Amino acid sequence: MTVFKRIRRPLAAMEDFLCPIIGTCLTLKELHKIGRRFKYDGESTPYQLHTWLIRTGKNSPAVGKYLQKYLCEKYRSVMQRLDEFEGEALLSAWIAAVQEGQVAGAFWAILTRLDVPDAIIEEVFGEVHMMSHLQAAEVRTELKAFDSLRRENNQIIQKLQKTRSMLERQRAEKEELRRHLSQKEIELRQFRRQSAQMTKALQSYENTEALSVLKKEHSMLQKENKALRTQLTQEQALRNRAERRLENLREKIQNRPCRRCQISEPGSCPAKCPAALADDCPLGQGENCPRLCKKNILLVGGLEKLTPYYRGIIEGDFGGVFYRHDGDFRQGHSCLMSMVKKAHVVICPVGMSSHNACLCVKKLCKRLNKPCVMLAKPGLGALKQALTNMVEQEMFQSEVQGEILLQ
Template identity: 25%
Template structure:
């Protein structure tokens, strides 16, 4: 049931604002969260440059924020410019909120926007709505105030995760450099040894050929009985030389195999480093977005935050303690999150139901049962469902997968 706007407070609010509220009609208490949440620092600088001059626009972020808040409590050029900018920026949200005619529906729509991280557009659309009374204003103020604390805590967690990922990346690069240097040194040594062996083989083959020719000359010569000891000696030398040639050939094959193994190890380490760099870049994008001054921008207007466009993301497997962080990343990217533990406690029938409802599936292959793994793979292949397998349950691997889903990268199978 919608609450009727016939009460004294409701009628007063409705009659006082037959149309949308203006920025300068808001209380001074609300101006600070509105400016801080609905405008980015870069937008404030552009507005300052447009309204005043470039010198003002080069001042500190805090000074610009305070300047806009203190100068938007009355109707003049700056407040009119900010009003026009916010109406244009959040036109879609204003239209959605404007269709509602009772406060219960207004509160419900507000909560829906807050749940999916669209706090900026919801705040402006709610506070400028004719039915927004003092109680709803206080509700919006308290929600935005607490969100600022939660975002600060999330930023600290993101920074810690980024620091750990960068540290791991540095160590991996050092290990790769060390392995490459060792491999190059080994390859260089083996090449020198191979050259030496090849020269020895060539010399032995030449000696072998010379001995055969000499043997033939002796057999075609005169008294073979007088030459018999010399002939036997030459035959013994020929057998010894042939044996040495065979040993050197086997050593050559062994060194060639070791050389190929070294090259394969270098290629494997290079691929792992490239994967870690991609995961770190994805995680840096999330951290950069969480540190953005807009504090809850919509994904359509943020270049650093991948936009899932409301897709339902199913995470199968992974460590249970990471589930809340997975959920936070999906929510931040304008998506809906669901989780199945990969057969540890959740039943397989529940996995089938979740797979049907998901738009894309991310599977942490290091923490999942064999049955759930093959069930997921078979289902996604039969029904052409987008799915990605990530090698580990770490937050950086999941962040990279989120970036791939948002960018439409083809499915990856292990």
């Protein structure tokens, strides 16, 4: 048991000092510990614990005795040292303890002594009271400074992360350059070895008949090259004449009257038929030509809700026969293969068809020698443009063949 040299004042007799004693001499962790010991079931905020312990210390002798014993044991060394002083010397000892950072222990040691004059107690209490105010102001200032430092720290962390990512990229680029340089060095060594071998071979050929043979071959190759250049010039001239001839044929075809409709004004034919020059056109005299002449058009994929509009464009506007496959292969590829076989043209919107569907359509069309048109978009405008291009291309080929036959 600790024995002190001075007589101590009980905590029950210091009700006016309970608030500063508890607030100065006990930490928040110790407040929680005492609350658990005496089964405190209220709110665990620091203020609620503080007020509960003050109230309990006044009303419960058991709590008061426990606090007295706990604080005496906690600040035993400070109390024993201050018990050596009294009067003005005690004030000097108090100032020294404050400078050493032992404010709580010295405060408890002076308040609990019965022989300390009221003037010294009042002075010590006043200093502790002002310390609490000054400490609160310093805490607020430090909190502001801490908030500013925290923001600066976050900015520094972000810059550090950016710098690290940049360094990682630079390190990766450096490693890639190192590998590339190493590969180039290997290729350079191989090139040097090949160059050395070729130099040796050239030296061996300089004094042999093989060099004369090579020179003769070089001369022959130069002559052949010159002949090929002459032939290329002639072929280019023939190509230019053929292109001019083809352009003239196009102008003649565009300006000639429709052989079916018998309309002589250019561009006034109600419908252009790709089979207008053929004798087996399925339409009668004067009948509007739908341009696709009942050809089977297979659409793979596309939007389900646009199916009626797809059908209206292909059958109503262009006179074809509309088929559609939704691009689903859960029942196998046999259904799609049978539809591709009877189709004249296959159209597949890439954006609304699966990758497997596009690959399957391309393979089937290539195997069965069917025209395949890939649309970038599933819209009606893209479908109309593709059909128009297809009809114009087919019509132009038919007109050119007819012109050649007439000549």
